Amino acid sequence: MMEIDGSYGEGGGQIIRTALAFSMLTRQPFHAIGIRKGRTEPGLKPQHLHCIKALQKLSQSRAEGAELGSTELAFHPAPLKAQSITVNIGTAGSTTLLLQAILLPCLFAEKPITLTLRGGTDVKWATPIDHFARVLVPRLQRFAGIAVDCKRRGYFPRGNGLVEIAIAPKIHHDGNFLSLLKIIKDNADPYALGEQGKLVRIEGISHASAGLKEATVAERQAHAAKAQLLKHYPDTTISIGKDYQETDSAGSGITLWATFDNGAILGADVLGERGLQSEEVGKRAASGLIGKIRSRAAVDSHTADQLIPFLALAGGTMKTSAITPHAETNIYAVERFMGKVISVEKGTSTLSANGA
Helix, strand or coil: CEEEECCCCCCCCHHHHHHHHHHHHHCCCEEEECCCCCCCCCCCCHHHHHHHHHHHHHCCCEEECCCCCCCCEEEECCCCCCCCEEEECCCCCEHHHHHHHHHHHHHCCCCCEEEEEEEECCCCCCCCHHHHHHHHHHHCCCCEEEEEEEEECCECCCECEEEEEEEEECCCCCCCHHHHHHHHHHHCCCEEECCCCCEEEEEEEEEEEHHHCCCCHHHHHHHHHHHHHHCCCCCEEEEECCCCECCCCCCEEEEEEEEECCCCEEEEEEECCCCCCHHHHHHHHHHHHHHHHHCCCCECHHHHHHHHHHHHHHCEEEEECCCCHHHHHHHHHHHHHHCCCEEEECCCCEEEECCC
16 A cells, blocks of 8 residues: 655645545555644644545545544545535635545546535635636646536635536546556647746636625725736736625635736736735735746746646646745655656756656
């Protein structure tokens, strides 16, 4: 059984989510110890348990130690059943963090799958759903058609957002991981994300809950971001996401993304919070995106972290604005299943892989 050190690097839950995804894909069981060992509250959190439960809905996989606070987990994967499922994370547990564990195996299912997820869509320490849909998902379309529909936003602390992910796999295989790698090599283009190319446009979505409509929070976030961006980039459009929605908790946020003529996409996002003016939320998001554009990198650091598993499969190169401890931890988890496949050039913040 594959042994995994759950305290490696920054020692967060990313190791477990990536291990679950690759265990399902490779059919290799694993045993993790020291899970989140250095954290204030060590061990598995509710969101990790929901990842395991979701995979068990999609298969007959078995898990030992899948309990709240457990620092040890043994996972025995079973073949994925291509079926649509609903997962209710509860409260504001992040839907995008859940997807880090279940999306990868679903991309290579034998037939289409629809994932209906309830939980947090825009919460701290997790990728907002708009960043996921607009910045990450375009990078995954070489493997499967992916449509993301955020039907209802979920903010902290109650969450209860609703997201539907429709997945139509393009790469079919017989369940053998080695044959899958060969098919990927023959059918999926390697990543070529070394340069930004020429900036084409900047877009964004500003959103807020219905209770903040009278204070025009979404508009103020959007206007502040756009005013700052227009000083440098004339082609900027920021929309108000589905007007103001009725949500279980009050909240707001803005996601911006820059698209380049060679297909590169960079993203930046900021969540609203009590005591932070809406204008400051917009300005911070704009400043973040401007900094990433000026870095000349083709992938922002948060997206690079999430792309590492797919880079390992398809091969290629990506230059990011920074190689984070999170990225290094994710590389460790991937290479426990695939061997040494990713090269890191810290001086240029470039990651490369030979792929399948």
